[in-house]
Amino acid sequence: MESTIFSTKINLTETQLRPRKRDLMLLFYRDPRLRPPVLEEMLPDLRRVMASAAQKYCDSTTPHLHFDELMGEGNLKLAELVSKGHLEKQATRVNFFKYATSCINNNHRSRVQKYRFTEKRTGQKPPPREQRQYTAPTENAEKGIAPAAPAPTPEYHKNVDLSLDDPDLALQVSDSHDNSDVDSKAIDWGFSAEAADYAFHLTPVEKLVFHEMLMPSEHARVYAEDAALFKSKGGKTEIKIKDCHKAKAIGITPELFAEAVLSIQSKIKAYRMATTQEQDQEAKRNFTIAHLKQIFVLQIPPDTDDCVVRRMLTMAARDQFDKMTPQLSEMLLEVGAKIPRSIGGDKLACYGVLYQKNCRQCNTCDLRHSCNVEASNIGLTKMSISPKLLGARQTRTPAVLARYEDEMESTSKVSTEDEAEIIEHLDETFQRDQRNGKPHYFHSVGTEKNRRYLFCIEGNLPLKLRFCNPSDALKSKLEGKQKTWFAPAKASLSEIISLIEQHSAETFE
Numbered sequence: 001m002e003s004t005i006f007s008t009k010i011n012l013t014e015t016q017l018r019p020r021k022r023d024l025m026l027l028f029y030r031d032p033r034l035r036p037p038v039l040e041e042m043l044p045d046l047r048r049v050m051a052s053a054a055q056k057y058c059d060s061t062t063p064h065l066h067f068d069e070l071m072g073e074g075n076l077k078l079a080e081l082v083s084k085g086h087l088e089k090q091a092t093r094v095n096f097f098k099y100a101t102s103c104i105n106n107n108h109r110s111r112v113q114k115y116r117f118t119e120k121r122t123g124q125k126p127p128p129r130e131q132r133q134y135t136a137p138t139e140n141a142e143k144g145i146a147p148a149a150p151a152p153t154p155e156y157h158k159n160v161d162l163s164l165d166d167p168d169l170a171l172q173v174s175d176s177h178d179n180s181d182v183d184s185k186a187i188d189w190g191f192s193a194e195a196a197d198y199a200f201h202l203t204p205v206e207k208l209v210f211h212e213m214l215m216p217s218e219h220a221r222v223y224a225e226d227a228a229l230f231k232s233k234g235g236k237t238e239i240k241i242k243d244c245h246k247a248k249a250i251g252i253t254p255e256l257f258a259e260a261v262l263s264i265q266s267k268i269k270a271y272r273m274a275t276t277q278e279q280d281q282e283a284k285r286n287f288t289i290a291h292l293k294q295i296f297v298l299q300i301p302p303d304t305d306d307c308v309v310r311r312m313l314t315m316a317a318r319d320q321f322d323k324m325t326p327q328l329s330e331m332l333l334e335v336g337a338k339i340p341r342s343i344g345g346d347k348l349a350c351y352g353v354l355y356q357k358n359c360r361q362c363n364t365c366d367l368r369h370s371c372n373v374e375a376s377n378i379g380l381t382k383m384s385i386s387p388k389l390l391g392a393r394q395t396r397t398p399a400v401l402a403r404y405e406d407e408m409e410s411t412s413k414v415s416t417e418d419e420a421e422i423i424e425h426l427d428e429t430f431q432r433d434q435r436n437g438k439p440h441y442f443h444s445v446g447t448e449k450n451r452r453y454l455f456c457i458e459g460n461l462p463l464k465l466r467f468c469n470p471s472d473a474l475k476s477k478l479e480g481k482q483k484t485w486f487a488p489a490k491a492s493l494s495e496i497i498s499l500i501e502q503h504s505a506e507t508f509e
Helices: 021-028 039-057 067-083 093-116 193-199 204-214 218-231 243-250 254-273 276-296 306-319 326-335 368-378 387-394 405-412 416-429 493-508
Strands: 431-435 438-442 453-459 464-467 479-481 484-486
Touching: 039 067, 039 093, 067 093, 193 204, 193 254, 204 243, 204 254, 218 243, 243 254, 276 306, 276 326, 306 326, 306 368, 416 493, 431 453, 453 493, 464 493
Parallel strands: none
Antiparallel strands: 431 438, 438 453, 453 464, 464 484, 479 484
């Protein structure tokens, strides 16, 4: 059978070959009064018309008449005109501009009528136009005299708007303080539900690194592409985003980025390996901390270190001791904070809270070692509390334990822990140097030429601390002869520290 696909003849008439009148007018005319409307050419002018109409009818006191809302309504009305074919129906640009401007203004006037002058806004249905009257108050009405005939309602009566933001209203609404962990200004990282559970336990810097690991930014992709093209030898190029690119994208060093990654991995692993019982205990602890925050008026983010939380709650409990109750003490004990204990009057016990190294009262206290351990668990040995913070509650009271006669001699000697404190005090206060195989200590200031050695450790078990060239006043308190002067054998820790400070002060001058 013969194919007729290419053998069909189409007879085109003169009317079909003739170009459209619109195309011809677009080709020959440039005058807006003769040229047909073209949306692409008129769009900038139409947007200016919309902005002018929106500025004319906008009202910032209602959300329905904001400038952006009216601009959106204008764009919607323009899209409706185009979809209904009015762009083809209007012969010239001038006619289309007139028609579009009228439609946009009518739409804005309708919104003003709808949201400003109707029952929907005022809550009262207006009476018919012929029955609307306005009666002005008169002085005769207060005297019981019948009022005069009602005056006709004015043609325009402006509505009175009352707003809480009006500075002339003399009204202020109290803002209730919210201590919840939800921050309305928190960054929306865009994490998934599972990633958000992990991010809850991370610090802000770790959240930034975690977000960069999950969703590398454009900067990281640019750095990776630049590195790949730089090393490319032609042909196929493989682009791989490395940790160094991600670190450079967020502005930190690769070492800090790697450290943050390890911290994130450890926290996520601990969260995933936690049992149901551990999760319940963590939830109970978070609830307890949230309740304590409201009582003591504190701000503690959820990712704060546990040691910092215990320290803050301990100091807050001492500062606001008048709020303490048995239930509050139990809650502080659950989170690991130190419960303040009154010792009479306005004074609180210093044990486990006010420990300070090289303090005279602490060195003479028999509980100094256990007090040091207690304060270290709360993180109070890493900071010095200002005396102005707690006032009279800052007082340290040394404790003296009962001793038997056979223990007097043994307890008067310096223990191993005291020897460690002496060496640590020397390391912190002076510069250390090895001379003839023995550690020597000297002042860290001054030149090497004028260096003067102050102390020398002759032995470690037991500790034998030799004083180098002491003064005559200091020699009377030491034991030895010629150039070998040591602290008395029965000297306590506080006495040895006092001798060290005296020798240091005399040689420094």
